[in-house]
Amino acid sequence: MIISFAQQLIDGLAALMLLVSFALLAQHRMLSVLHWFAAQGVLLSITAAVVAYSSGHDELYASAAMAFLLKGMLLPWLLWRVIRQLHVHREVEPLMNNAVTMMLALAITLFAFHVIHPIENISELMTRNTMSIATACVLLAMLMMMTRKKAITQVVGFLAVENSLFFAAIGATNGMPLIVEIGIAFDVLIAALIFGVFFFEIRNTFDSLEVDAMQASLVDKDDES
């Protein structure tokens, strides 16, 4: 079976995407989490550009540019500024130890392949193989959100979910219609801005960015009598 160069390139990019998702999970330092997150954004825009070139969907170039500016540059830079101003670049404190997280991540990847692989064949697109990888990335980013204690790493997890969804949309369908794409990008941007405001509020109110401290103020509400 002859596989075209573009398809090999896309499959390679998908593999890299999965690698980045694992790398995000394994990082210990705030700054390296941000580096990998920025790398994910750039990877996304490259994928979008390659798919745009090989499939002839011109509107995907717009998506690629949007991904590069928003996800590769703007959001990582905003987050970097926040961690610098709040001095939180120390350790990321995971809920579980790394070995357990990695085993879980492996199991999740297998699960995603098991569920999605059979349905890939209904599509004629050459990018259809990336569907199961994209699903795995979505679930891995969610795992990251769940196993981190700091508000800021949760946000990186949230944005990584959004990135993986974007990847899924490119892979499965060569991109959502532009109007939807723009709407989603707009929402993500507003969400990121609100997150930014929240960091400072949380920091001022709780004197830390640990989610546990916040949760405590709600639990108190339940228990006081």
Added chain:
Amino acid sequence: MNMFIATLLSPLVGGLLLAWIRNPELAAKLNILTGILTFSCSILLSLQVVGHDAVDAMGGWFHLDAYNVFLVALTAFVGMTTTVFSRPYMRHELENGRLDTGRMRLYHSMYQLFQFGMLLGFTTNNIGVLWVSLELATLATVLLVSLYRTPASIAAAWKYFILCGMGIALALFGTVLIFFASSAVIGHGNEALTWTVLMQHASELDGTVMSIAFCFLMVGYGTKVGLAPMHAWLPDAHGEGPTPVSAVLSGLLLNLALYALVRCKMLVDGATETDMAGHIMMGFGLFSLAVAALSLHKQRDIKRLFSFSSVEHMALMTFSFGIGTPLATFAALLHMTVHSLVKSAIFFTVGHAAQAMGTQKMAEIRGLIRHHPGIGWGLLIGVAAIAGFPPFGVFISEFLIFSAALESYPWTTVPLLIGLLVAMAGLFRFVQPMVYGETAVQARPVHVNMSPVYVHLTLALLLGLSIPAFLADWYHQAAALITMSYSAAGDVV
């Protein structure tokens, strides 16, 4: 279709204007005016649509049928009465120093932006845009929940943001999967996400993909509906935000999420030609009903109590839409209407009660009927209505849900009945002492505007006594529309 554009633009323009108005009193008046304008437009719009089967507006970007135009009218109505309630309520908060004028500006403009997101979500014909507008409404309410900037309100808003963000991301993935299935049939483009086109081609979509998509959509939109076990955000968000926000969250936002879920279910039913989607919804509904009924008994905060009651009622609607027969769908739509009316009325009363006693702790709220008869009676009647006592509308809709369950899945009536009884007991054990009990504490005088409460409760009462013919027709039309794919599937099964 000028009316349609006016309905949609009025909250958007109102919200933008309100962002510039510094004077809180003027802003509150403009807020009410915007509410009235939106509602009047929506009424004229419904009158135009009801006669026809379905109307496409603005080149097919928007779609109005019996199902959503009724929700548009309901949303605009509750949105309007909430602005009336919020004027004295927010003035009291301002005078007590819980808010400053800057926050008031944020409150008013975000309130109208939320309203715009809701109306856009109900009327759009594109399931991608539906997702975007639900997210928009969510973001607006996140800012509203954290309005007081207390530790608990920030924590609640954060929890709301993260949990719903995650949920809504799953829903987006479900939408991507639908697009994956539909673009193989319809081709790559906006048509493949346009609901009316999707519905025509529903039977050609790949069943397996649509089933997987529905699982993601169920968990995703289900988070927003407040179904257990994804409901953790709901009591916190309702408890810590300002009361007008709790009222519209319970009365309106949850409806939009359920609306989105039902729209998707219609597609999935058409594609899979089985009852799978319905069964999943019934399961979630029954489980959430049980969780909510038991949680009601553990509450200490009055607003959290009624937020669990919202979980209970959303669970009932989900269950009923899940059954999917015309009767069940009719019941679910009626229940959606009366729940929105009664629950927002209860939140209005609760807001005034909490202000009068200076606390939201139920243990410290006592003897309302003695020192604030208006609030006390309002709360008592409201709770009687929501607990499903005749002659209120909730009784009728719950009775219909019960009959529908008995007709199709008789065994479900047992958990259904137990759940309803436990929930009712949970409400009354707390409300009884709050309304009748003795208190040594001197209640504060508050400026109260009970008229929205009376209007809502009267409407719920009228719906319980006799549903006007035009409204019944309307529900029938909507139910026929929603169950169209069901009956098609029913022939095959």
